[in-house]
Amino acid sequence: MTDDPQAPGEFGFIARHFAPLAGPEGLGLGDDAALFRPSAGMETVISADMMVEAVHFFPDDPPDLIARKLLRCNLSDLAAMGAVPRGYLLAIAKPDRLHDAWFSEFARGLATDQATFGLTLFGGDTTRSTGPLVLSLTILGDVPAGAALRRSGARPGDSVWASGTIGDAALGLLARQGKLPDPDGMLRDRYLLPHPRMGLGLAVRDIAHAAMDISDGLVQDAGHLARASNVRITIDADCVPSSAAARAAGGDWLETRLTGGDDYELLLTCPADRTDALLAAASASGTALTRIGAVEPGQGVVVLDQAGRGISFARPGWQHF
């Protein structure tokens, strides 16, 4: 590593685009590794997410939004555990066809969201790809020792809640593909730039029984939570919050909304006697929170229509392969 932005190859590339993003833990991106210390009494929450060109984003998506989506997908995992973000490592497999102008925009997106979410770059790796651009981000956050929200804490009698609105990003992907009208671009924006619920995760950490982020489709993700907690989750389809833009897209999209990916909302369960505290916490964090179902003894996920009849879907959510 060098701090000369004019240096050839990867060293100048890192100096130009990434050294300005590094925090003190990154040691100037000039050592073999980063040094990280959790704050006193805290433990470290760590998650990794990889995004592949033409799989997770379109080659002509704006580079700054690709960067911010990558960071925000990982931030959403921290939110789900009730953690405060600290920093991240970023590995990039870079095709030769992508040049400085692209990565300058990409780094600008990272800088924007570093400021928004209060974290810095700790380190990473840059290398060459013979195929698509591949981005791999590992995020680190702090949570008081033993206090992390888990998927395994749901208990029969809990209510089930979802933040924000569900399905906009899946509809936004269809809009991005020209398969759905999206006059004001609101759905597409939700696909391009998720809004991780950091404040909500923190606010409900000592109230919710279980939490996870909804990233691969509500029904599939609820299934993961049900399984981890060894319970059954029933969801009232009509209660699942939808945006005005999603409603304008019509009722035929129910399956897309409930099984589509990229929401990055939070799914929570809450004991009956803590409902008021949950709603107060959500309100204090400025996040809409909607009751969408209940936790029961049993297994799996059941989605009910207005008449209380089960609805079945062709697939419960996004499969990465």
Next chain:
Amino acid sequence: MTDDPQAPGEFGFIARHFAPLAGPEGLGLGDDAALFRPSAGMETVISADMMVEAVHFFPDDPPDLIARKLLRCNLSDLAAMGAVPRGYLLAIAKPDRLHDAWFSEFARGLATDQATFGLTLFGGDTTRSTGPLVLSLTILGDVPAGAALRRSGARPGDSVWASGTIGDAALGLLARQGKLPDPDGMLRDRYLLPHPRMGLGLAVRDIAHAAMDISDGLVQDAGHLARASNVRITIDADCVPSSAAARAAGGDWLETRLTGGDDYELLLTCPADRTDALLAAASASGTALTRIGAVEPGQGVVVLDQAGRGISFARPGWQHF
């Protein structure tokens, strides 16, 4: 995530190959993130390395060796800081053409080296690649707070040392490409499977002034250390330790040996009054350590021949792009 190895898609894939590798920090690979706590008084050392098919390894290299090299490249970064490995996160972009048999071997390699080096899988991500297999590993280790070895500690008057032998892996790559005879396969083995110097890194942590791992070519990496410490490093070419197999390859390969990548040996500097302690520590860790040069006031790296004349090379080391 599910623990059903028969489940379709990524969930069964993770259950079959990776869930058995997870440590307690990984929470069964079934939560949004891992939870990690450094041991008391320690801080966390973190590094990330990415390997791309047809860039860092051959498509027909044995999958278990690809896995072990990936892990060992990252372990070498911990060794350079004097850290003890704890765990890792692994992100995989998987081309459709690679099937279960391949990943079964790959996971077997990880299991082997997890046992050898004492670490476990904390988490990660699996997704689809439309191009090459891309592997991104983030490693975490423990070091006593404030005790990590750094590149920036070299001082004029220090001696410069290299572990093991230098250049075997670069020659092994040529042998792998059929450009060099390698009758007993020793050079190729050094290319395929590095030996990170964990014991040496720990043993010299309180003795050496500076350390880094030699991964992209001795001359280039020495330049990084010189720059981080604001000193000049002189290297006596004749002192750079070579293996019998490398010597059998002849003297024409000096440039390849001194500027080739993939050694994963350690480069150390040591104050004059600590030479005996350094050699005793190296001996106790069972690692060969050879004095190859000196630290002087100034900048950059100078490689000297037997007559004390400077040798120049076309390029100092491996450039990732």
